[in-house]
Amino acid sequence: MQTAVILLIFILGLVLGSFFNVVICRVPEKKSIIKPRSACPSCGTALKPKDLVPVFSFLFQKGRCRYCKSPISMQYLIVELTSGLMFIAVYLRYGITPEFFFLCYLMSILLIVFFIDLKHMIIPNGLVIAGIAGGLIFFVLRFFYVNSITDGESWYSPLLGIAAVSGFLLLVAVIGMAVYGSDALGMGDVKIFIPISLFLGFKLSVLTLFLTIFLGGLTGLFLILTKLKNRKSQIPFAPFIVVGTFISALFGSSIIEWYLGIL
Ligand SMILES: [Zn+2]
Structure with a gap:
């Protein structure tokens, strides 16, 4: 069976x-x-x-x-x-479970985002909006069904996630623009975290941000050391967000438990 x-x-x-x-x-x-x-x-x-x-x-x-x-x-x-x-x-x-269908929806959008950003360095708004639409339904559903993704977190956990993660990235983007005049961090990267936070809630979306920065930094370092890219090259950021989200959605609670255990 x-x-x-x-x-x-x-x-x-x-x-x-x-x-x-x-x-x-x-x-x-x-x-x-x-x-x-x-x-x-x-x-x-x-x-x-x-x-x-x-x-x-x-x-x-x-x-x-x-x-x-x-x-x-x-x-x-x-x-x-x-x-x-x-x-x-x-x-x-x-x-x-409902989590299965909603996460498959989110991950499908992110899989598409992964390849479009890799090829074109953009995240189309239509995909962000489709993600937010699904995320809002999932957010409303939490008032009727306790999902195991944000179990134990308050009802506003997804909103807190948006404020923390997208807020933080927006700040980084604005500072990057003002100080360096570069748009290394695109608005698409800021926006795509809105649906991610709606689905994953505060804890897992913050974990996703950490995983994204970690994976992106590691890959960037590897590409520079192997001279495949130089310091000035643009590296698409969304693929790391996508992989980070997937790791969070599947293993996030275990990673957080393990991390709190070694503190
Ligand atoms: Zn042909």
Whole structure:
């Protein structure tokens, strides 16, 4: 039974992942995510259902377009598989609960944000708004259902999270702008923490901020030491926020317990 549920959730993740790929490609170009049907970016041939089976089409066609044989970006495969595995991870942590559905929603938006920011260094407002909309529903739900993410925290914990984390980042962005005249920290990074705080509450969103800074700093240091980037290079920040959020949502309470234990 458990195996069947996991398999089903994985397939759901793959299918939705294939939709996330469409969003990743079209939103930065301001195209509709519903119409027209997907086409090969090289030859423009409209793809048939058999070309759109997640993972399998890619593998059977050996990563090439069936019609013009040009290579298909690995991104399609990576997004689909990550989406499937992500859904399984959330299920293993929370079971089939409201938390499962809401976190899958948040993580799906963040997975899209991860790839768009990586490629274009932007976080589209539409994704932030979609996140806030879901987050507000989850916030209202807490008055009727005790969720295990912010269990034991006061009702305003998500609002406190927004004030603390987005407030802090806004301050950093404004100071960075005023002192250095650089927009290293974009407004998108400030805004995307609003839905994250709505879903995760105060404690976990503060933990997410720490994880983000830690992961970003470590990666930045690695890139500079290996000379892949220099001090002046822009490094997209959202991918670290996304990974930080995922770690927080899955392991946050254990990390906080462990941290308080060693104090
Ligand atoms: Zn083609």
